[in-house]
Amino acid sequence: MKINLLINNVEIETENYSEVNDPGRLTDVVGHVAIGKAQHVEQAVKAAHEAFLLWRNVSLTERIRLCLKAADRLEAESSSLAKIISKENGMLLETTKAEIHVAATGIRNVASLAESALKSEYIEDGMSWVQVEKRPMGVIAGIVPWNAPMILTMQKLAPVLIAGNTIVFKPSPFAAMGVSIALKKISEIFPPGVINVVHGDADVGSALTTHPLIRKISFTGGGETAKHVMKAAADALKSIHLELGGNDAAIILHDVDLDEVVPKIASAVFRRSGQYCYAIKRIYVPSNLYKQFCEKMCVLTDEYKIGHQLNKEANFGPINNKRQFENIKDLINRIKSSNAKMIELGKKLEPENWDNGYYLRPIIVTNPEPDDEIVRCEQFGPIIPIISYESEEEVIRMVNDTEYGLGSSIWSTDEEKALKIAREIEAGMTFINGAGQTSLGYKYMPFGGIKQSGIGRENSKMAFDEYIEIHAINLHKRE
Numbered sequence: 186m187k188i189n190l191l192i193n194n195v196e197i198e199t200e201n202y203s204e205v206n207d208p209g210r211l212t213d214v215v216g217h218v219a220i221g222k223a224q225h226v227e228q229a230v231k232a233a234h235e236a237f238l239l240w241r242n243v244s245l246t247e248r249i250r251l252c253l254k255a256a257d258r259l260e261a262e263s264s265s266l267a268k269i270i271s272k273e274n275g276m277l278l279e280t281t282k283a284e285i286h287v288a289a290t291g292i293r294n295v296a297s298l299a300e301s302a303l304k305s306e307y308i309e310d311g312m313s314w315v316q317v318e319k320r321p322m323g324v325i326a327g328i329v330p331w332n333a334p335m336i337l338t339m340q341k342l343a344p345v346l347i348a349g350n351t352i353v354f355k356p357s358p359f360a361a362m363g364v365s366i367a368l369k370k371i372s373e374i375f376p377p378g379v380i381n382v383v384h385g386d387a388d389v390g391s392a393l394t395t396h397p398l399i400r401k402i403s404f405t406g407g408g409e410t411a412k413h414v415m416k417a418a419a420d421a422l423k424s425i426h427l428e429l430g431g432n433d434a435a436i437i438l439h440d441v442d443l444d445e446v447v448p449k450i451a452s453a454v455f456r457r458s459g460q461y462c463y464a465i466k467r468i469y470v471p472s473n474l475y476k477q478f479c480e481k482m483c484v485l486t487d488e489y490k491i492g493h494q495l496n497k498e499a500n501f502g503p504i505n506n507k508r509q510f511e512n513i514k515d516l517i518n519r520i521k522s523s524n525a526k527m528i529e530l531g532k533k534l535e536p537e538n539w540d541n542g543y544y545l546r547p548i549i550v551t552n553p554e555p556d557d558e559i560v561r562c563e564q565f566g567p568i569i570p571i572i573s574y575e576s577e578e579e580v581i582r583m584v585n586d587t588e589y590g591l592g593s594s595i596w597s598t599d600e601e602k603a604l605k606i607a608r609e610i611e612a613g614m615t616f617i618n619g620a621g622q623t624s625l626g627y628k629y630m631p632f633g634g635i636k637q638s639g640i641g642r643e644n645s646k647m648a649f650d651e652y653i654e655i656h657a658i659n660l661h662k663r664e
C-alpha cells in the first residue's frame with residue numbers, strides 16, 4: 186500500500202517513500218508513505234490559505250453539517266482503517282476500533298457545542314454598541330503523535346474547521362497511514378485545500394511551524410519536541426497550542442475496596458501498553474494497604490497475554506517504535522541499579538515472534554524512593570512504580586512535586602474527601618474513582634495539562650478558543 190501526500194484534495198507523489206514495518210512483526214511491511222519536503226509544505230500551506238479565503242465565509246451551519254458528515258464517513262470506514270492503524274502503530278485491534286468510534290464521537294461533541302461557543306457578544310447603550318466577534322485565524326498546522334492518532338487528529342480537525350480555519354496536518358512517521366487515508370476520505374466532503382496532509386518528521390514539522398502563513402501551531406507530542414515548536418513559533422510570534430506528556434498520579438485512599446479498584450487501576454496503567462498521555466504513571470498507596478495492593482496488582486498484571494496486536498487472544502500489544510522500545514529498556518536497566526524491586530509479569534503468547542517485534546512484559550516496581558527516576562519521569566510504557574505514603578499531606582506534596590500536570594486520579598469510597606484532595610492536585614484534569622473521561626466527561630471536560638504538560642485545551646466548548654481570533658467592534662451612535 187502506497188500513501189501519498191494530500192494537497193488541494195489531490196494526491197501528490199514524492200521522491201522518497203519510507204517503509205512502514207509492523208511493530209509487532211517487524212519483518213512485515215505494512216506499506217510505504219511518501220515523505221514530503223519544504224516545497225510540499227509550501228504548496229500545502231498555500232492551498233490551505235487559498236481555501237481559507239472561501240471557507241471562512243461558508244456558514245457555520247454548513248461547516249457543522251460537513252463535519253458531521255465527516256464523522257459518519259470515519260465510522261463507515263472503521264473496520265478497514267482500524268486494521269491498518271493497528272498494524273502500523275501496534276495498538277490492539279479492539280482498541281483501535283474503539284478509538285475510531287471515540288474520534289467520531291469527538292467530532293459530533295464539538296459540533297453540538299459550536300453554535301454557543303462561537304456566538305458573538307452584543308451589548309448596547311444609548312451612545313454606542315459593542316460587538317465581540319469570534320473569527321477564524323487562518324491556516325492551522327496540526328502536528329500529531331502515533332499513540333492514539335485518530336482521536337488526536339480529529340480532536341484538532343473538528344474545532345479547526347467548524348471555526349472556519351483550514352489545516353495542514355503532519356501525522357507521526359510512526360502512524361501516518363491510517364490517519365492519512367482517513368483524512369483523504371474526509372477531505373472529499375470539503376472544498377479542496379481545506380484539509381491537507383504532508384508526511385515527514387522534524388524537517389517537515391519545522392518547515393510547517395516556521396511558515397509565515399501558519400497562524401497557529403496545534404501540537405500534540407513530547408515536551409522536548411514542543412520546545413522546538415515553541416522556539417519556531419517565537420520568530421513570527423505565532424500562537425501555539427501544546428498537548429504534551431504527563432506523569433499522572435493515582436492516589437489510593439485508605440478506605441478503598443481493593444477488589445473493586447485494582448482492576449480499574451491496572452487497566453488505566455497498561456491500556457495501550459502504557460503508551461498514552463494520561464495513563465496512570467505512578468501509584469500512591471497508604472502504607473497499611475501497600476503489601477495487599479501490590480499483591481493484587483501483580484496477580485492481575487500476570488494475567489496479561491502479550492502478543493501481536495491482531496491476535497484475538499492478545500490483550501497486551503507491542504511498543505510502537507524502536508526509539509520508545511530502547512528508551513524503556515534503558516530505563517529498566519537503570520532501575521536495576523536502584524533499591525527498587527522490579528516484578529516482570531504477563532505471558533508471552535507467541536514466543537517465537539518475541540524478538541521480531543518491540544515486545545515488553547508489564548513490570549511492577551515496588552519500594553521505589555519518591556525521587557527515583559521511574560517515579561519522576563514519563564515512562565510512556567508498561568512499567569509502573571507503586572509508592573507507599575503515610576499521610577494525606579505527604580501524598581499531596583509528593584504528587585505535586587513535578588513539572589508535569591496533565592491528569593491525576595483519586596480513589597476512595599468517601600467522595601467528599603476525594604474531591605477535597607482533588608482540589609489540592611496541580612493538574613489539568615482529575616478523575617475520581619476512574620481514570621479517563623466518562624462520555625459526559627469526553628464532551629464537557631476541557632482536555633489538557635498545566636505546567637510542562639501543555640498550553641491550551643482540546644474538547645468541550647474551550648476547544649474553539651484555540652482556533653479563533655477576537656474582533657471587537659464599537660459603533661459610536663451619531664446624535
Ligand code: NAD
Pocket residue numbers: 328329330331332333337355356357358385386387388389390391394405406407408409410411413414428429430431461462563565591633634638639
Ligand atoms: P514526538 O514529540 O516525538 O512527536 C510528535 C510529533 O512531532 C510527530 O508528528 C513528529 O514527527 C513531530 N516533530 C518532531 N520534531 C518536530 C519539530 N522539530 N517540529 C515540529 N514537529 C516535529 O512525540 P511522540 O513520540 O510521537 O508521542 C509521544 C509523546 O506525546 C508523549 O510524551 C505523550 O505523552 C505525548 N502525548 C500527549 C497527548 C496529550 O493530549 N497531552 C496525547 C498523546 C501523546
